[in-house]
Amino acid sequence: MRTTLKDIAKACEVDVSTASRALRDDPLVKQATRDKVKQTAKELGYRPNLAARSLQTGTTHTVWLIVSSLDSKLETSAGESASKQLSELQYDTLVALHHQDQSTVKRLVGRLSQGVADGAILIPSQHTPGDTSVQQLVESGFPLVLLDRAIPDVQTITVTTQNAKGMASLCEHCVNAGSEFLVIHVDDINEVTHTRLQGAIKWCKANNIAHVIDDGNVQIPEGIKQVGLISNAHFEVMKMVRDHPSWLKDYTLRFGVFDGWLGEPYPLKEGFVCKQDFPAMAQRAVEELIKLIDHPDQRGQRKMIRIPIREIQHRSNHFG
Amino acid sequence: MRTTLKDIAKACEVDVSTASRALRDDPLVKQATRDKVKQTAKELGYRPNLAARSLQTGTTHTVWLIVSSLDSKLETSAGESASKQLSELQYDTLVALHHQDQSTVKRLVGRLSQGVADGAILIPSQHTPGDTSVQQLVESGFPLVLLDRAIPDVQTITVTTQNAKGMASLCEHCVNAGSEFLVIHVDDINEVTHTRLQGAIKWCKANNIAHVIDDGNVQIPEGIKQVGLISNAHFEVMKMVRDHPSWLKDYTLRFGVFDGWLGEPYPLKEGFVCKQDFPAMAQRAVEELIKLIDHPDQRGQRKMIRIPIREIQHRSNHFG
């Protein structure tokens, strides 16, 4: 058997309640008793049972971060930032994965309503949930903050990026660098990608820049020499290049993507990467979550918080 | 207040114990009662309190995966595989981060001894722990499996890769592809890197291949035209190339690295990547963990399990 408070109390010839107080440094307990209790606790290798404590206090000092997977930088970065920041605040941070599986989302969200955590940050599933588990959780008063995208009908705080502005910035940098024509390829699969696509289009129109939305059948006008490929991600740009091998010979190519470009710009000339400020997003999400945890009266309000882009990074070829 | 068993019992005019049985589909309870209880549980939005259950049963149906961060493929891959596999077995998987911080490792490992999980998988910190918290945990009989590297004096199962063989394979592929001379650069910082370094050296000696260990002062013999750069990772190879810019002109360069190469081989000619089988490692770790959980008598035995390399991947330049 693991040693319990009872064991310590017995060993010290005090009551369990005294032992309990002593271990939490209650000043009501005489210094001598406190020392003695702590001493024997150490000797017996005492570890308080968290289930029992949680049952009594109703809190866990634990926060869950629920994400779909660990392969996007947003997810891993959020995990690391939140974990670091919350540990300063004496919370344990636990990351749970739902694998884009709706029933798993439901199960994990359900756990939250079973007292496993004091609050949670959720990066919602790509596919709009058909169920209302998250909505119910929030309505029950559980402190939840959404990261990256909102969920319809869920009345809570969402922390996201200035997606439209970021995309516009990518277009602008390509044009300033010399691109005369932009090919915009953004799979419009969710709220975030939608905002980005619109951001790019609006900027082009506002600034009168020749452009085309990639529908798989792109024609680049005569006379164009420099083309910018605007997209969500590295792999989408590379797909465009593979689908149109002639572009590499015919044009000077630049890319504009979100978040990351792996390795050299090669075979493109150069490019720009819109770096979201993941740590700032996570930090803000944590701050808001803590507020919700500490102030039950502030729950139940829908709010969007847009964190500014961290930087537009220029990527050029180091080796010629 | 959240609805409890008591509320349901009252509503159904039965005892809490009956309600408890009914909800767990105990066949001893009359079908009619079972239905009624379940029905009102649903209506009242009943969610069993897991702390209370855990306090009673001593189990949590939860497994922790403790890792340093989320930026290596091993860590994220382990997280995803373990989470998927364990959810089939009705376990919740929670990932906790220790940020290479010794006190955080200690805190998290400490949590395990407080009943937060039924078992855990740990990827140990880079720096050898000066403390004995893990050792104590294992000695207390807690089911723990180590992933990637062992910890001295900890009597439990470790699942790792055939590191020596992988490194030898990289050397072999470079040589077969034409490299006449190998520069081996492996920072010898832990058990894993040590094994790899030795693996490379032994293979070169056994096969009589000219090579040098990079000590920052490498001389490549006269007459050599094709050089292989063997290292742990992409960034280390790129560092070598940056430190010796002349190599790009003087030699045909190949790389041999573990796990991943980002983007094109450029500016090198081509290279080889030793892909560890992270999913297989995680899967095996999970299997062993489940065994330990289910069979308390099998705990306390030190064992190394080496999972074969998944493949040696050839990376060549797509664009010329």
Place this chain on the structure above:
DNA sequence: CTGAAAGCGCTAACAC
């Protein structure tokens, strides 16, 4: 300053 006692919500003997 410390002890006695109640109770958090649930499960599991043991009765009837």
Place this chain on the structure above:
DNA sequence: GTGTTAGCGCTTTCAG
């Protein structure tokens, strides 16, 4: 089939 009872390990009034 169902109720009674005890108890998991801890915190927290309330007495004294």
